Amino acid sequence: MRFIPERFRHNNLFITMFLITVMMIVTVSITITWTTIRMSEQFFFEKFSITNAKVMDQVQDSFEKYHYSVVMASNSMLQSVAIKDVLTTKEESNVDRLASIFTLSQLTKRIEPILASYEVGIMVRGENGVNYATNERTYWPITDEELKYSILTRNTMENPKRLLYQYDHRTGTKEGNYIIASKALMDRSGTVYGSLYITIRESEFRKFYSSYTTPGNNVFLINKEGTIVSSNLSNLIGKKSAELRDYAVEIGKNEKDNQVIGDFMGKKQIIMMEYLPSFDMYMLNIIDKETAFGDLIDKKKILLISMGIVFVALFFVLFASRRLTNALSKLVKQIKSASEHNFDEYVSVSGTYETRQIGTAFNSMLDELHEYVDQLVLSQKQRRNAELAALQQQINPHFLYNTLASIKFMVGQGGKEETELMIQALISLLQNTLGNVSETITVKQEVDNLRNYVFINQKRYGERIKVNYFVSPDCMDLQVPKLLLQPFMENAFFHGFNHKPEGYIHVLVWPEGDQLICEIVDNGDGMEVSEESHLPSTKRKQAFSGIGVRNVHERIQLIYGESYGVTITSELGKGTKVRISLPMQK
Numbered sequence: 001m002r003f004i005p006e007r008f009r010h011n012n013l014f015i016t017m018f019l020i021t022v023m024m025i026v027t028v029s030i031t032i033t034w035t036t037i038r039m040s041e042q043f044f045f046e047k048f049s050i051t052n053a054k055v056m057d058q059v060q061d062s063f064e065k066y067h068y069s070v071v072m073a074s075n076s077m078l079q080s081v082a083i084k085d086v087l088t089t090k091e092e093s094n095v096d097r098l099a100s101i102f103t104l105s106q107l108t109k110r111i112e113p114i115l116a117s118y119e120v121g122i123m124v125r126g127e128n129g130v131n132y133a134t135n136e137r138t139y140w141p142i143t144d145e146e147l148k149y150s151i152l153t154r155n156t157m158e159n160p161k162r163l164l165y166q167y168d169h170r171t172g173t174k175e176g177n178y179i180i181a182s183k184a185l186m187d188r189s190g191t192v193y194g195s196l197y198i199t200i201r202e203s204e205f206r207k208f209y210s211s212y213t214t215p216g217n218n219v220f221l222i223n224k225e226g227t228i229v230s231s232n233l234s235n236l237i238g239k240k241s242a243e244l245r246d247y248a249v250e251i252g253k254n255e256k257d258n259q260v261i262g263d264f265m266g267k268k269q270i271i272m273m274e275y276l277p278s279f280d281m282y283m284l285n286i287i288d289k290e291t292a293f294g295d296l297i298d299k300k301k302i303l304l305i306s307m308g309i310v311f312v313a314l315f316f317v318l319f320a321s322r323r324l325t326n327a328l329s330k331l332v333k334q335i336k337s338a339s340e341h342n343f344d345e346y347v348s349v350s351g352t353y354e355t356r357q358i359g360t361a362f363n364s365m366l367d368e369l370h371e372y373v374d375q376l377v378l379s380q381k382q383r384r385n386a387e388l389a390a391l392q393q394q395i396n397p398h399f400l401y402n403t404l405a406s407i408k409f410m411v412g413q414g415g416k417e418e419t420e421l422m423i424q425a426l427i428s429l430l431q432n433t434l435g436n437v438s439e440t441i442t443v444k445q446e447v448d449n450l451r452n453y454v455f456i457n458q459k460r461y462g463e464r465i466k467v468n469y470f471v472s473p474d475c476m477d478l479q480v481p482k483l484l485l486q487p488f489m490e491n492a493f494f495h496g497f498n499h500k501p502e503g504y505i506h507v508l509v510w511p512e513g514d515q516l517i518c519e520i521v522d523n524g525d526g527m528e529v530s531e532e533s534h535l536p537s538t539k540r541k542q543a544f545s546g547i548g549v550r551n552v553h554e555r556i557q558l559i560y561g562e563s564y565g566v567t568i569t570s571e572l573g574k575g576t577k578v579r580i581s582l583p584m585q586k
Contacts (some may be wrong), residue, residue: 018321021314021317021321022314025314025317029309033303033306037302049259049270052285059219060274062209063208066118066205067279069114069117070115070198071163073111074163074183074198077111077124083107083124083185084193086100087124087126087194088128088193097130101132104130108122108124120199120200121134121135121198121200122199123140123197123199124196124197131144131147139201140180140197147197150168152180152182153195155182156195160190160192164182164183164280165181165229166179166180167223169238175203177201177202178199179200181197181199206230206231210232215291218285218287219283220233222245222248222281223280224245224280226240226244226245228240228241229281244282247260258273259271267288267290268289268290269286269289270287271284346366347359347362403422403456410422418459421455425451425452425455425456426452428452439481439559441479442476442477442478442479443477443480447471449483450485450486450489453490454493464502465502465505467505467506468504468507470506470507470508470509471509471510472510474511475511478585479585479586480518484518487549488549488578491549492576493505496522496525496575496576497525500523503575505521506519507519514583514584515581516583519577519579520577521577521578523574523575525575526570526571527570527572527576528570549566552580560583565580565581566580
């Protein structure tokens with residue numbers, strides 16, 4: 001969070017809500033758009049399938065009508081005793097053969113009206129070698145020898161009871177593709193005496209469904225081996241397609257649906273299949289999905305509409321979210337400012353119900369905090385005053401008694417001037433320490449008090465300890481806590497020279513950066529000091545841990561903070577240095 005810019009950090013809730021809403025709107029829009037397109041495609045697909053199924057039924061009816069005509073023609077041929085006689089009688093001469101052919105031509109003409117609706121060729125082949133073909137074999141150019149040993153005849157003889165539809169291709173002719181309906185001519189005893197072939201060109205056969213085909217909508221008629229027997233795509237006729245055969249088998253296994261969507265010729269195709277039992281073939285209607293539905297559903301338009309709806313929704317979401325979170329963001333900023341800078345600044349109570357409740361609760365908390373802080377400040381002030389009073393009381397009984405005793409002795413000795421000076425020093429000291437109730441005084445006042453205190457003690461105990469004052473002139477008017485230096489001077493004066501007969505004490509005051517430094521340095525007995533606490537660890541520890549010294553350190557930190565206070569350094573036999581750091585205050 002600390003790397004987020006300040007302006008965004010206060011609007012974090014708004015940004016989070018907006019992003020979540022954007023993702024939800026976009027997700028819902030994409031889902032609805034995709035579902036709409038899919039449902040539209042499915043709807044059109046179902047309607048298209050129904051329509052196309054009817055078309056396939058019509059095509060199938062056309063095939064069945066043709067098949068019915070072929071069946072009628074073959075049955076008439078089977079029922080003709082005259083044709084059987086011609087095909088079973090063995091000709092003795094060419095004249096007999098010509099007579100047989102003429103008879104077959106006359107008998108065949110009776111069958112032709114049954115197939116008059118279709119442009120077909122009829123060929124009859126007898127086991128006695130008599131063969132006859134209408135259209136002088138120009139319609140289906142195959143020789144008798146080729147026909148006798150062709151796969152067409154072999155399949156017909158192997159299935160004498162069935163009417164077979166087979167594909168045949170003739171090279172070297174304008175129309176090379178034919179669909180042959182063949183039937184073995186067999187009497188009641190099961191003896192085959194000939195075969196019948198009804199031939200239709202593939203181009204004529206294609207007319208049964210060509211009116212229903214369009215670009216992208218193709219029809220394929222394939223046999224069980226996968227050979228394309230007929231199609232509006234003439235370049236594929238005669239070729240084998242394992243794909244189409246597999247699709248036909250797959251659809252045939254599905255009892256509920258006669259269509260699938262699959263790949264064919266490199267495109268997604270709708271593949272519909274009908275099995276033609278009369279022909280023993282599969283009719284497949286293959287529709288290019290893109291061609292069929294590409295123009296029905298304008299995906300680009302739907303996408304643009306969806307994007308427009310999303311942008312409008314996002315605009316309203318942005319406006320509403322901003323209105324809802326603006327008051328909360330403002331409240332957060334005010335609370336943060338109050339916690340960092342000013343606890344006296346109350347937050348504005350506005351916005352939604354929840355925001356107003358939070359603002360009211362925060363203002364109430366500030367009231368309680370102010371009351372607590374006031375009580376704490378008052379308590380600390382009373383504590384400092386009590387400690388200061390206790391410190392002031394230290395110089396009352398014993399010090400006054402000894403000082404007055406010294407004055408009496410001096411009067412008895414006749415030292416009038418010295419007596420006056422000592423009485424004046426005592427009066428000044430008592431005025432500044434006991435009479436002044438202020439918590440802080442100037443450096444000049446503190447040094448003057450110290451001079452009076454040292455003067456009185458030197459008059460009592462002699463001048464074996466010299467005291468020197470080094471005070472920077474620009475520090476005289478700065479404020480310091482009262483009785484700041486006296487406790488340390490007292491410790492140095494009475495406990496620092498127990499083993500040494502004489503020495504000196506330096507009092508130094510100077511500015512250092514934004515701090516005021518006060519030092520009391522002596523060359524007395526010294527002591528051992530702990531590095532962690534900087535407190536004495538010898539006999540002088542008792543003196544330094546008294547209320548005066550400890551009071552100074554705690555008062556400084558209480559008034560100015562923990563970055564200020566007292567530090568003591570000392571070395572046995574060399575002396576002690578007390579360093580006091582304070583802020584520069586006028």
